[in-house]
């Protein structure tokens with residue numbers, strides 16, 4: 001069915017189209033300027049993400065918007081989206097190579113998801129990258145003999161065994177690093193297998209991030225940090241934030257951040273599946289927050305079952321955290337069964353107090369996300 005219109009409406013729409021076209025020309029001009037910034041940063045070896053410049057620029061534009069009767073959040077949303085585009089485009093220029101005399105980087109598991117991303121980032125930074133995947137072991141000796149760094153990014157379940165069995169004869173000054181989602185056992189295995197520099201990383205993002213700007217990479221120091229300091233600088237040039245952690249502290253945080261979260265997401269999906277819920281109907285009746293939640297759950301099932309099984313099963317200790325969750329669920333269900341609304345409200349208030357200032361902060365943050373979710377609706 002055609003949407004209704006009038007001549008006056010059409011006239012005004014024509015004027016709006018004209019303004020939008022001017023906006024497109026301005027966007028082109030801005031993207032060209034940003035590309036020049038990218039080239040200058042590349043030459044100077046500066047990180048693509050400059051938090052202070054970003055904050056100062058946003059504050060100025062918000063102020064100017066206010067003076068012009070424009071909602072400050074509007075210009076902030078537009079500029080943040082433009083900056084994201086800039087981070088993606090800055091990748092096309094490549095990145096400064098911090099370590100020029102490294103030799104090659106051998107990525108073990110380099111044909112996989114995360115290996116592919118790191119291969120791309122290292123290649124864009126001028127390193128000679130060699131991929132060693134499961135069918136390439138006959139070339140291992142020749143690849144390792146020229147390696148300045150070996151980066152392990154194979155499925156979690158085989159990581160430690162592979163390190164012990166296949167990576168104990170690397171050149172003494174070669175850096176041995178990994179990207180595994182858990183850290184204690186892989187870092188220990190690397191320290192046992194190799195006497196040279198060792199470092200563990202956990203990129204806190206999936207392979208589908210367009211840019212590393214503002215992403216977090218956890219680093220667990222192993223041995224001889226001065227030998228791989230350049231790599232931390234390289235990762236910072238890609239725009240990521242390095243967070244240092246002891247492997248044990250990392251793994252204990254991951255029990256809640258990963259094992260527990262992925263497990264409850266898995267059960268949520270399992271439950272929808274067993275209940276034979278109709279996703280189209282759910283979406284039709286969904287509030288933005290429910291749509292976001294469904295997207296988060298559905299996203300899990302678009303990824304590798306092996307990866308998530310490994311993350312959950314590799315951390316046997318998380319059974320306790322998951323068990324506690326189940327107990328709390330059961331107790332809360334008892335409140336419901338006996339109709340104890342007052343106790344529910346009391347517990348709600350206890351948890352709200354525990355969240356403290358984070359609760360309103362999360363409400364503000366999620367409000368902006370939910371508006372984006374709503375913007376994406378097409379009917």
Ligand SMILES: NC(=O)C1=CN([C@@H]2O[C@H](COP(=O)(O)OP(=O)(O)OC[C@H]3O[C@@H](n4cnc5c(N)ncnc54)[C@H](O)[C@@H]3O)[C@@H](O)[C@H]2O)C=CC1
Pocket residue numbers: 108109110111112113114115132133134135153154155156158159162179180181182202203204205206207304307
């Ligand atoms: N995918 C993700 O979102 C993230 C993954 N990670 C970590 O990255 C690592 C790899 O994960 P993905 O890239 O997702 O897995 P993937 O399955 O996409 O890649 C693994 C690669 O290892 C190869 N491989 C298997 N056995 C091998 C062997 N014996 N020798 C050499 N290569 C072998 C596979 O052929 C594949 O190319 C895991 O430790 C995971 O915990 C960390 C953060 C995020």
Ligand SMILES: O=C(O)C(=O)Cc1ccc(O)cc1
Pocket residue numbers: 180181203204205206207299300
């Ligand atoms: O993209 C997602 O949904 C993820 O959760 C990605 C992810 C997977 C495994 C990790 O160790 C870290 C990040």
